[in-house]
Amino acid sequence: MIKVLFFGPVADRVQTRDMDIEYTDGMNLHxxxxxxxxxxxxxxxxxxxxxxxxxxxxxxQTVLKDNDEIAFMAKFSGG
Amino acid sequence: MSDPVRIQQEDFSQxxxxxxxxxxxxxxxxxxxxxxxxxxxxxxxxxxxxxFEAYGSMALAEMRKLREEAIAKFDLLDARIxxxxxxxxxxxxxxFIAAGAAHRATAFDAxxxxxxxLKQRVPIWKKEVTPEGESxxxxxx
Numbered sequence: 001m002i003k004v005l006f007f008g009p010v011a012d013r014v015q016t017r018d019m020d021i022e023y024t025d026g027m028n029l030h031x032x033x034x035x036x037x038x039x040x041x042x043x044x045x046x047x048x049x050x051x052x053x054x055x056x057x058x059x060x061q062t063v064l065k066d067n068d069e070i071a072f073m074a075k076f077s078g079g
Numbered sequence: 080m081s082d083p084v085r086i087q088q089e090d091f092s093q094x095x096x097x098x099x100x101x102x103x104x105x106x107x108x109x110x111x112x113x114x115x116x117x118x119x120x121x122x123x124x125x126x127x128x129x130x131f132e133a134y135g136s137m138a139l140a141e142m143r144k145l146r147e148e149a150i151a152k153f154d155l156l157d158a159r160i161x162x163x164x165x166x167x168x169x170x171x172x173x174x175f176i177a178a179g180a181a182h183r184a185t186a187f188d189a190x191x192x193x194x195x196x197l198k199q200r201v202p203i204w205k206k207e208v209t210p211e212g213e214s215x216x217x218x219x220x
Contacts, residue, residue: 008132008204009215049202054137071134071202077216078131078138078162078203079115079174079194 002032002064005071013043023066030060032070049073083158084142086133088165090172096159100179103157109183111190113176119169121216124209129216130166131173134202138162141201145193153189155180160193162203 051071178189
């Protein structure tokens, strides 16, 4: 299973803080992004950063492992 | 002694943080600090509250990395970063950063660098509550 997390403004748009996506062999970040985008059209337009297991990832072809944690995040505004 | 990098709900004591920083080295000749606090006005609107949300595990890891990078980059003797994640009112403390170095110039530079980097790199978001409703904040310069 892939755990998908949403925070702040992204969580407000998708109206949930997390969702599980069934893992399949060879699954990559693009597959997960596509699934989330299909379920929540428009919600990803404010996503500026994606993290896999708490590390920012820029390559959508990044291959995932079972139990990976993916976070979709808007621009940060701490401080 | 408290961890030099923390995310917490409760307020912090600047005196306690500075004392902890000073205790780490007697070679410290300059300490620069940054205190971020809540304003009651933003983008032309009154702000009654600000609430913070963080991707806790990643935010803490990134803040620790940031401190280590600052120590190496500016040859600091020590540094501390504390960020509150809770709901605050105008005037309340939000974030505290302290850089301790042998001399003032590097302490100032490092302190500025850490808060600028924190805003860019640490997954924390703030939502302002105004009479017109709530809205997530986009980056301030």
